[in-house]
Amino acid sequence: LSRGTELVMMLATEQETQRASRFAQVKGWLGEHLASGYGPTGWTQEGNGYLGYAGGFLLPAIYALQSTGDTSLDAAFNAVQFWQLPLYAGAFDANQSSLQFGVGNHDIDNEGFTSAVLNAVPAEMLPYYQYFYDLHRGIHNPAADAQKFDNRRAGSTWALIYYPLNGQAQDPSDVLSPVLVDSEKGAYYFRDRWQDANDTLIFIGGDFKAYPRSWDEADAFALNLFAYGTRYIGGPGNSQNSDNFSTLLVNGQVGDNRSTGAPGFFTETPHGGYVIVEGGETYAGLGVEAAERHLWVDYSGDAGTVLLSTLDQLQDTDNNTYTWQLNLGLATDDGNIVATSGNDNGVPTFLLESQQGSYLKGWILEPSDASVLAGDPLQVITQGSNADIWTVMVVGTGVAPVAEVAGTGIDTVLTVGNARVYYDSASDRIIQESIDAITTLAGTTEADTLTGNAGRNILVGGAGQDLLTSGSGLDVFVYNSASEGGDTITDWTVDDLIQVSASGFGGGLVAGTPLQSGDPSATGTFVLGATPVGTSANFLYDNGVLSFDPDGTGTQGAVAIATLTGAPSLATQQIQVTN
Incomplete structure (x- = not known):
């Protein structure tokens, strides 16, 4: 704030030469701020408001420098893609809300930042950011005209200067990933689409780094959810009251605001992703020997709506009270959300209902005897030294669904709509499968022709050079070993998956562990091109041919698994390693 303003004033009064020493000092401070204050996506521990x-003030200072031909801060500035975080965290309601983190409140302050960022978006991404901006701050937002275009602190000035009048806004929904990851600072954002105030936006904090000279909150395990114009799950803002956190409490306490979590696991899927955050310093400081939070997000619509699931795994030698907690709305109010508790076929539930007719419903699968306190905050409480707290949630409109239940506790299988959810102990993962007209087609040891239908299909060609056509659904092609390759897949799409067996393929593959993209990895790598890397398993995709090389640059050669007709795109996350 201060140094950005000072730099602009020095340039405006032509003092960069007369006071060269001070000018260099101010630039140095801004460079330090850029390097330490932000992750590569623009995430800052101070929160969405301070962003x-x-x-x-920061962006105009950089632009002012550039206007004089001074590019000394360009490298540090370009290392932060400031446009990315608003694109995933900004909602399209009249309040121009955003996902909440750090000490932030309800929005990314509408004081010029989102408008000034227009000047920093890469040319190929500008149509997508313009589309977002029009709905979040601009002409298509439902707010009154006087409240648009960063109306505070003369922020609209930057819209007047940088808005691309001749730009062609494009919907990013079918182009951009459904998840934005900052693996450096520890922040994960999920978004189902870019359409209107009914979009579903989800955040989980990892809080991997903390700096002392700024605001901070205990963001490890923190959840935030904004959907259907409602903030169902909010954060504490700058409050230190434990009731205002959406996280896991230990004996009623949250972690120290300067403590950090640690990375555990992440994989992206075509409709969401899976995150594991380790408790790190935050939960060690609360006296817990080991803690981790799993979050599974699925936007496929199998449950009739958006589905998410959390699993908290705690280990300690002492007896503790563990509280899985959601702060409804903001720290200052509950957003007029009505919270009730109930039961579906023996499973405890909670239901959060908004004034707009939408809901967030949750099932507490483990522990089956947990206490559910329906209020603000909503709490699921259990006691013990070791504990698992497993929830499944759906968000939607109308009447909340009733689930079918088989089994109990951690062995529960929950069916909501066309989604079947269960926990797989072998892989230590929450699993969600579609039961929407799944058809399994199995070949013989000969060359087979398998043709799926418009629903969901699992195609297992087996040995022989098979011709596989899956149909228009979200389909899975299964290979138990490399010897089953040589197939042709005629209609591959971005929604399809290839599943390979870790035991059958070998090469270091581990069930449930995603392939590394492009870089050598002991547990397998996906490479775009024909040149393997490292000495472990490589899946090579070149000119439409997917091949498998069990030892990378070693002596064994690659064998063709499948030829994808038309050489469509194939992403790392579309190859899944199973048992």
């Missing part, structure tokens, strides 16, 4: 507040 916009500080950015409204």
Whole structure:
């Protein structure tokens, strides 16, 4: 704030030469701020509000330097893609809300930042950011005209200067990933689409780094959810009251605001992803020997709506009270959300209902005897030294669904709509499968022709060079070993998956562990091209041919698994390693 303003004033009064020493000092401080204050996506530990507040001074300072031909801060500035975080965290309601983190409140301050960012978006991404901006701050937002275009602190000035008048806004929904990851600072954002206020936006914090000279909160395990114009799960803002956190409490306490979590696992799927955050310093400071939070997000619609699931795994030698907690709305209010508890076929439930007719419903699968306190905050409480707290949630409109239940506790299989959810102990993962007209087609040892239908299909060609056509659904092609390769897949799409057996393929593959993209990995690598890397398993995709090399640059050669007709795109996350 101060140094950005000072730099602009020095340039405006032509003092960069007369006071060269001070000018260099101010630039140095801004460079330090850029390097330490932000992750590569623009995430800052101070929160969503300060991102916009500080950015409204920082970005003009950088642009002012550039206008004089001074590019000394360009490298540090370009290392932060400031446009990415608003694109995933900004909602399209009249309040221009955003996902909440750090000490932030309800929005990314509308004081010029999101408008000034227009000048920093890469040309190939600008049509997508413009589309977002029009709905979040601009002409298509439902707010009154006087409240649009970063109306505070003369922020609209930057819209006047940088809005691309001749730009062609494009919907990013079918182009961009459904998840934005900052693996450096520890922040994960999920978004189902870019359409209107009914979009579903989800955040989980990892909080991998903390710096002392700024605001901070205990963001490890923190959840935030905004959907259907409602903030169902909110954060504490700058409150230190434990009731205002959406996280896991230990004996009623949250972690120290300067403590950090640690990375555990992440994989992206075509409709969401899976995150594991380790408790790190945050939960060690609360006296817990080991803690981790799993989050599974699925936007496929199998449950009739958006489905998410959390699993908290705790280990300790002492007896503790563990509280899985959601703060409804903001720290200052409950967003007029009505919270009730109930039971579906023996499973405890909670239901959060908004004034707009939408809901967030949750099932507490483990522990089956947990106490559910329906209020603000909503709490699921259990006691013990070791504990698992497993929830499944759906968000939607109308009447909340009733689930079918088989089994109990951690062995529960929950069916909601066309989604079947269960926990697989072998892989230590929450699993969600579609039961929407799944058809399994199995070949013989000969060359077979397998043709799926418009629903969901599992195609197992087996040995022989098979011709596989899956149909228009979200389909899975199964290979138990490399010897089953040589197939042709005629209609591959971005929604399809290839499943390979870790035991059958070998090469270091581990069930449930995603392939590394492009870089050598002991547990397998996916490479775009024909040149393997490392000495472990390589899946090579070149000109439409997917091949498998069990030892990378070793002596064994690659064998063709499948030829994808038309050489369509194939992403790392579309190859899944199973048992």
